C-alpha cells in the first residue's frame with residue numbers, strides 16, 4: 085500500500101479501518117488492531133494531541149472519580165498510579181504512552197476534524213473528509229466521546245458578560261484567578277472539583293446551583309512505595325485490586341434499581357457526610373438534594389462542602405435571570421458582581437454533533453435516523469449504516485462504574501466484526517432493522533423501574549425528546565460485557581440470499 | 594427471630610418493594626418468607642437460605658434485589674427451636690415454604706454458610722424439587738480448625754459478647770476487605786453485629802452437622818462457591834463439597850466468609866450465569882476467573 089511520508093496512507097488508497105477520535109476509545113481499538121498485526125488503519129483526531137476528555141479537561145482539581153487501577157485499560161495495567169484517584173495530568177500521560185508503546189503513533193492524523201463521512205454503496209467504502217485531506221476505509225469507527233462537546237447554559241446576556249467567561253472543558257489558563265471574584269455555574273461532577281481549588285486563590289466565589297448533588301466521601305489516598313513495588317513485581321496484585329474496585333462499584337448498581345432499603349442506606353451515607361461537614365442549618369438545607377439518590381451522578385468529594393464554610397464562598401440557589409455587564413442577576417432580583425464566570429455546565433450528550441456528519445445508505449444522515457433519540461444494536465451498530473461501528477455511543481454511560489471497561493467490551497465486539505467481515509469476504513455488514521428494534525425493546529424493558537427514569541430529577545441520562553434512557557446502560561457493567569462484547573453474525577445476514585447466509589454461517593463456525 | 598418483630602412493627606422497609614411477606618406453619622414452626630410473586634410471573638424461582646445468626650434481610654439485602662430484577666425470589670427466615678436443632682429441622686421448613694409458595698414447580702436453591710448445608714440436605718432428601726443447587730461458603734463436616742473457632746466463639750458468647758463482636762467480625766470478613774476499610778468503618782461493622790435468639794443452637798449445629806453420607810445422592814446440577822480468604826470455612830472444605838457432589842462445578846470469589854456482604858454483585862453474576870445455564874461450566878470443572 086502506498087504511504088505518505090507521514091506514515092498514513094495516501095487519500096486515494098482505502099484502509100481497512102478509520103477511527104475517529106484518540107481518547108480512551110480510539111486508542112484502545114488502535115492498540116488491539118496493532119497487537120493483531122493489522123496495519124491498515126488510521127485515527128483521525130481533530131486536536132493536536134491524544135487524550136480526549138483528559139486532554140481537554142485540565143481545569144484545576146481535575147481527576148477521575150472511578151479508581152485509576154480500574155479506570156484504565158485491562159490490557160495496559162499501570163503500577164505507577166500515584167493515588168487511588170489519579171489527577172488529570174497523570175491520566176493524560178498514561179494515554180500519551182499508549183500509541184507510542186503500541187507502535188501506532190504514526191497512524192494518528194492530528195488536526196483532522198471529520199467534517200463528513202459518506203457511505204459509498206457501490207465501492208462499499210466510507211469516504212471521510214477532513215481539513216487534512218480525504219480518506220476512505222472499509223470500516224468506520226466513531227470514538228468521539230459522549231462528554232466531548234461543551235455545553236454553555238442558555239442565559240440571557242451571558243455571551244455579553246464583560247468579564248472573562250469560559251467552559252470548564254476549555255479552561256483559559258491565561259486568566260489568572262488570584263484575587264478575582266469568580267462565579268461557578270453548575271454543581272455537578274466538574275464544579276465540585278473546580279470550586280475548592282478556585283476558592284484557594286480567588287477573593288470571592290459564588291456557586292450558582294440549580295439542584296444540589298449527592299456528595300459522598302472520596303476515599304482517596306496515595307499509594308505507598310511498597311505498594312507500587314508490589315504492583316511492579318506481582319502484576320496479579322493489580323488485577324486483584326482492580327476486581328475489588330470493580331465489584332464494589334457494581335454493588336452500587338442495586339441501589340439504582342430503586343430498592344428502598346438500599347436507596348435509604350446510600351442516602352444516609354451522603355447526608356451523614358453533609359451533616360459532618362456543614363453545621364449551618366440554612367446551608368445544610370440548600371445543599372440537601374430534593375430527588376432520589378443515583379438519579380444523577382453521585383459525586384465524591386472531601387473538600388467541596390468544607391469550601392462553603394469559608395467567608396468568601398457563597399452558595400446561590402435562586403436561578404439566574406440574566407447577565408448584565410459584569411453582574412449576574414438572579415430571579416429574585418439579587419445581583420453578583422463578578423470578574424470571571426466558569427461554566428461547569430456539562431456536555432451535549434443526547435444529540436451528538438458527529439451524527440450530523442455521518443451519512444449512511446442513500447445519504448441518510450445519522451442525526452435523522454436518530455431524530456427521535458439515538459439507538460444502536462448491541463450499542464454499536466445502526467441499521468442503514470453498513471460497516472459503521474460506534475464506541476461510547478447510545479446506552480454506554482454508567483451511573484456507577486468505569487467507562488473504559490465499557491469501551492473495551494465494544495472494542496472486542498468491533499474487532500470480531502471486522503475480522504468476520506474480512507474472513508467471510510462480505511462487502512458490508514449491516515444490522516437488520518428488526519434486530520436493532522428488538523435490542524432496543526430489551527433495553528427499554530431493563531430501564532423500567534430504575535431510578536433514572538423514576539427518580540424525579542432532570543439528568544443528562546434521559547433524552548427529553550422521547551423520555552427514553554438513551555445515554556445510559558440500565559444494567560450492571562458486567563452484564564454490558566455479557567450482552568455486547570460477543571459478535572454474532574446472524575443479525576447482519578438476514579438481508580442476503582439464503583444460500584449465501586448458510587455458507588457464511590458454516591464458514592464462520 | 595428478629596425478622597418477625599420487624600414485620601409486625603411495619604417500620605422497617607421490605608427487603609424489596611415487590612416482596613410479599615407471609616408466614617407458613619411447618620411442623621411446630623411459623624416460618625416467615627419474602628416472595629416477589631406477581632400474577633402471571635412465569636420466571637424461574639430462586640430460593641435463598643440464610644446462614645448462622647442471620648435472616649433474609651441481613652444476609653441478602655443486596656443479593657435479593659439483584660436477583661429480583663430477573664427472577665421470582667423467595668427467601669426464608671429459618672426458625673430455631675430451643676433445643677434439638679438438626680439440619681432436617683431447617684430443611685423441612687424450607688421445603689414447607691417452597692411447597693406453599695411454588696407448589697409442583699422445581700426451583701433453584703441457593704444456600705449460604707449454614708444455609709448451604711440446609712440446601713444440600715434439602716437436595717438430598719427432595720431431589721425432584723430442585724432445578725439447581727448453589728452452595729455458597731458451605732462445608733461437609735466441621736474439621737478441627739473449624740471446631741477450634743467454634744469453641745472460642747462459644748466461650749466468648751458466654752463470657753464477653755463485646756469481644757465476641759470483634760472476634761466474629763475478624764473471622765467473618767476477608768483480610769483484604771477489612772484492610773481496605775477505615776478504622777471507623779470496621780468499628781461500625783463490629784457494632785452492627787447482633788446475636789439473635791437461637792444463634793448458640795445454630796453454632797452447635799455448625800460444629801456437629803455432617804453431610805458426608807448425603808453428598809453422593811445429590812443429583813441436581815450443583816455450583817459450589819468458595820471465598821478465597823474464608824477463615825471460617827477454608828477452601829479445603831468447599832473443595833470437599835465439590836469433591837463429594839457428583840454433578841458439581843466450582844467457583845472462587847476473592848472474599849472472606851461474608852461473600853453476600855463483600856461481593857454481592859459478583860455472587861449475583863455467578864449465580865445468574867449458573868441458573869441460566871447450569872452446564873455453562875461442565876460438571877467437575879472450575880469456573881475461570883471472571884474478566885474485569
Ligand SMILES: Cc1cc2nc3c(=O)[nH]c(=O)nc-3n(C[C@H](O)[C@H](O)[C@H](O)COP(=O)(O)OP(=O)(O)OC[C@H]3O[C@@H](n4cnc5c(N)ncnc54)[C@H](O)[C@@H]3O)c2cc1C
Nearest residue numbers: 105107108109130136137148149150197198228229232487
Ligand atoms: C471531567 C470528566 C471526568 C470524567 N471522569 C470519569 C471517571 O472518573 N470515570 C469514568 O468512567 N468516566 C469519566 N468520564 C467520562 C469520560 O468521558 C470517559 O471515561 C472517556 O474518557 C471517554 O473516552 P472516549 O474516547 O470515548 O471519548 P473522549 O475522551 O471524549 O475522546 C473523543 C476524541 O474524539 C475527538 N473528536 C470528536 N469529534 C471529532 C471529529 N469530528 N473529528 C475528529 N476527532 C473528533 C475529540 O477531540 C477527542 O479527542 C469523565 C468525563 C469528564 C468530562
